[in-house]
Amino acid sequence: MTDTYLNLVNSGPLKKVAKAIGLPRPVPLRRYEPGAPMVPGPVLVLGASAGADGLASTLLAWNLDVRRHLRPKEKAGAVVVVLDDIASPGDLSATFLELGGVLRQLLPGGRVITVSRTAEAQVEPAVTAARQGIAGALRSVAKELRGGATANGVVLGETVDVDAVSVRAALRFLLSGRSAYVNGQFISVRTSGGSEPQSWDTPLAGRTAVVTGAARGIGAEIVRVLARDGARVIAVDVPAAGEQLTRVVNGVGGTALHADVTAPDAGELILNHAATRYGSLDIVVHNAGITRDKLLANMDAGRWNSVLAVNLESQLRINEALLASPDFSADGRIVSLASTSGIAGNRGQTNYAASKAGVIGMVRSTAAALQDSGRTINAVAPGFIETEMTARMPFATREVARRLSSLQQGGLPVDVAETVAFLATGAAAGISGQTLRVCGQNLVGA
Structure with a gap:
């Protein structure tokens, strides 16, 4: 659905009026386009550690225009703040104040990315305090940025090098337009490992993916993005959605599978279809979901049970079949x-x-069981996304929901799909058990 307000405040007479009276002024976000530069200008690297030097070399190898200092009035497309060796809260001061001094030189759609180490490790309290302090500072910066710019972080496990494959993959994702609606978030790289694709234009080439709930909305967009990135896609939905599902798969050259994810044999059906058509299965995206909203005082068993069955219990059952099958890839x-x-x-x-919180818990627990196996599991948590469902919301409620984030607008289904595709890559092997929010840094809740 079109965001009319966003269009009005970026053109014509209302643009000046909105600025004059202080109305929210969301701007079109910088999203991924094949062939477009990863970053729209120079990349400034801040930090004095060996890790900062290493990351600067990595960015140079990507043919980016890397700087250690900006000239007066020079604009930057991104600022990468490397804090991998801080030992006390006092170590935050110089680098963050330096960041503050260049924020006004950030281009529209720019990126601020911190690179730091986990605060969960058993280290000295002063080190933990400093590392945790980065989270508060970075999220605050994200709320200060304007012009569609975002701020996110990459958090390294204690033994993970700044040049690890998954660190580089996370940096690519966060620097690029693929992360347009990801803001104020942290991607934790817990382990080394993984492999970079032959081409970052098609990082899923040769992989077979299943997407459930694929006939419309976010599911259909996930199908399209995975196919764009090179995957062979099997789109799954209930028989009643057959006509829409056919249109989706015909558009990407995929195959359709009519199945109810709540069926006891859904996992085996999906695995058999993938093995028969393509030999194995590499990626599974659990997108199928329903809502049956009511205040709890008015909730009945049918509404409660159906939502839990589709949104959570089906995933648990299908995962059990996947992880027990040789047809689900070792990676x-x-x-x-x-x-x-x-x-x-x-x-x-x-x-x-309850169902979606359960998904988060399931992912965290399953990741622990998959540790060192080569397989990963993660979750993506969308916020307000422009879909058929949100288009049916009352006008005032929808407008408030759109503006209730740091980016002051709703996301698009493609924003969710880009994040799913990133987590599905071989280069994301060091990322597991996480829930990555795609919400524009929603201002309500955790």
């Missing part, structure tokens, strides 16, 4: 759709929020 990727409702809750959605 397989599972990506589940959660929701910010499962993080912050939402009025009238106790059943939906």
Whole structure:
């Protein structure tokens, strides 16, 4: 659905009026376009560690215009702040103040990315305090940026080098237009490993992917993005969605599978279809989901149970079949759709929020069981995304929801799909058990 307000405040007489009276002024976001530069200008690298020097060399190898200092009035497309060796809160001062001095030189659609180490490790309290301080500072910076710019972080495990494959992959994702609606978030690279694709234009070439709930909305867009990135895609949805599902798969040269994900044999059906058509299965995206909203005082068993069955229990059952099957690749990727409702809750959605919070817990627990296996599982938690469902919301409610994020607008289905595709790559092998929010840094909740 078109965001009319966004269009009005970026053109014509209302543009000046909005600026004069202080109305929210969201801008069109910089999204991925094949062939477009990864970053729209120079990349400034801040930090004095050996890691900062190493990352600067990595960025240079990507043919980016890397700087250690900006000239007066020079604009930057991104600022990478490397804080991998800080030892006390006092170490934050110089680098963050230097960042503050160049924020006004950030181009529209620019990126600020911190690179630091985990605060979860058993280290000295002063080190942990400093590392955790980065999270508060970075998220605050994200709320200060304008012009469609975003701020996110990459967090390294204690033994992970700044040049690890998954670190480089996370940097590419966050620098590029693929992360347009990801803001104020951290990607944790817990382990080394993984492999870079032969081409970053088609990082999923040769891989077979299944997407459930694929006939419309976010699911259909995930199908299109995975196919664009080179994957062979099997689109799954209920028989009633057959006509729409056919249109989706015909558009990408994929195959359709009519199945109810709540069926006891859904996992085996998916695996058999993939093995028969393509020999194996590499990626599974659990997108199928429903809402049956009611205040809890008015909730009945049918509404509660159906939402839990589709949104959570089906994923548990299918995952069990996947992880027990030799037809699911040894380096397989599972990506589940959660929701910010499962993080912050939402009025009238106790059943939906329970199901999506359950997905987050399932991902965390399953990742622990998959540790060192080569397989990964992660979740993507969308916020307000422009879909058929949000288009049916009352006008005032929809407008408030759009503006209730740092980016002051709703996301698009492609924003969710880009994040799913990143987590499905071989280069993301060091990232598992995480829930990555695609919400424009929603201002409500955790």
